[in-house]
Amino acid sequence: MPELPEVETIKQELVKALLGKKITGVFIHNPAVIREPSPEKFKKELGGAIIKNVLRKAKVLILELSGGKSLVIHLKMTGQLVYPGDGKKSRISFRLSDGKMLDFNDQRLFAELRLLDDWRNLKFIQGLGPEPFDLAPDQFKEMLASKKTKIKPLIMDQAFISGVGNLYAAEALFRSRIHPARSAQSLSDKEKEKLLKEIKATLTEAIKHKGSSIDQYVQLSGRQGDYAKYHKVYGRQGKPCLVCKTQIKRISLGGRGTYFCPKCQR
DNA sequence: AATGGGACCTGCGCGC
DNA sequence: TGCGCGCAGGTCCCAT
Numbered sequence: 541m542p543e544l545p546e547v548e549t550i551k552q553e554l555v556k557a558l559l560g561k562k563i564t565g566v567f568i569h570n571p572a573v574i575r576e577p578s579p580e581k582f583k584k585e586l587g588g589a590i591i592k593n594v595l596r597k598a599k600v601l602i603l604e605l606s607g608g609k610s611l612v613i614h615l616k617m618t619g620q621l622v623y624p625g626d627g628k629k630s631r632i633s634f635r636l637s638d639g640k641m642l643d644f645n646d647q648r649l650f651a652e653l654r655l656l657d658d659w660r661n662l663k664f665i666q667g668l669g670p671e672p673f674d675l676a677p678d679q680f681k682e683m684l685a686s687k688k689t690k691i692k693p694l695i696m697d698q699a700f701i702s703g704v705g706n707l708y709a710a711e712a713l714f715r716s717r718i719h720p721a722r723s724a725q726s727l728s729d730k731e732k733e734k735l736l737k738e739i740k741a742t743l744t745e746a747i748k749h750k751g752s753s754i755d756q757y758v759q760l761s762g763r764q765g766d767y768a769k770y771h772k773v774y775g776r777q778g779k780p781c782l783v784c785k786t787q788i789k790r791i792s793l794g795g796r797g798t799y800f801c802p803k804c805q806r
Numbered sequence: 807a808a809t810g811g812g813a814c815c816t817g818c819g820c821g822c
Numbered sequence: 823t824g825c826g827c828g829c830a831g832g833t834c835c836c837a838t
Binding site: 774 | 829
Binding site for chain 1: 807808809810811812814815816817818
């Protein structure tokens with residue numbers, strides 16, 4: 541589900557809603573989502589902790605707690621955080637010092653919760669490439685120069701650049717007029733510059749609209765994100781291109797559904 | 807190095 | 823109505 545804009549939305553709302561509050565209870569309805577430590581330790585060590593800080597690294601949420609530990613959350617495809625929650629779909633619920641519940645939901649059980657001494661040591665986080673916002677055009681050009689791989693899977697590779705997933709990769713490539721199966725190094729300097737610019741613009745607009753609710757993603761409040769109505773290609777196969785009326789195509793790249801306009805994107 | 811396939815899971819919508 | 827199939831905002835692992 542969530543890519544950088546959705547996780548950023550949740551992060552901002554968590555800051556507003558939860559900073560300084562204490563976790564007074566942990567209710568584990570499905571322990572599968574707790575990757576470490578054991579569910580017993582997880583519950584025991586979280587009880588009484590105060591939420592001191594909330595961070596986002598790419599698609600990962602980090603809640604820094606009193607006592608030094610951090611709760612690290614990767615929502616993967618269907619993870620949700622909802623506050624105040626009603627517990628109906630929750631895999632884990634946290635009771636807070638205001639008496640309200642923070643629900644962690646996850647239909648597919650891919651999501652990962654970890655309680656760690658130092659989130660900086662987590663291998664996945666150490667392996668993250670730079671976020672698009674931290675890249676200058678020349679750096680990005682340099683990074684693409686030696687890459688023969690197809691451009692869409694490349695910009696979704698979290699070790700290459702982080703935060704972009706299947707949906708925003710498709711949208712940014714459409715806006716850049718670049719075919720998703722082009723080899724990275726075949727892009728001209730102009731195209732590389734355009735692509736970085738459009739990745740940043742797409743993510744920024746999506747954040748402004750509080751993310752894209754297609755299926756599962758919701759804001760912390762449980763409301764939908766607004767950005768799906770601005771999608772140009774994602775999920776629109778067979779429908780007319782909003783620029784040229786050509787039918788949007790769907791192909792498979794790197795095992796992921798890939799939507800594009802065969803006329804606009806070359 | 808790059809690419810494809812499958813795995814992890816649950817549930818929805820579709821065609822028959 | 824019911825069944826089987828394809829599909830899903832992510833990531834990892836293995837084979838070629």
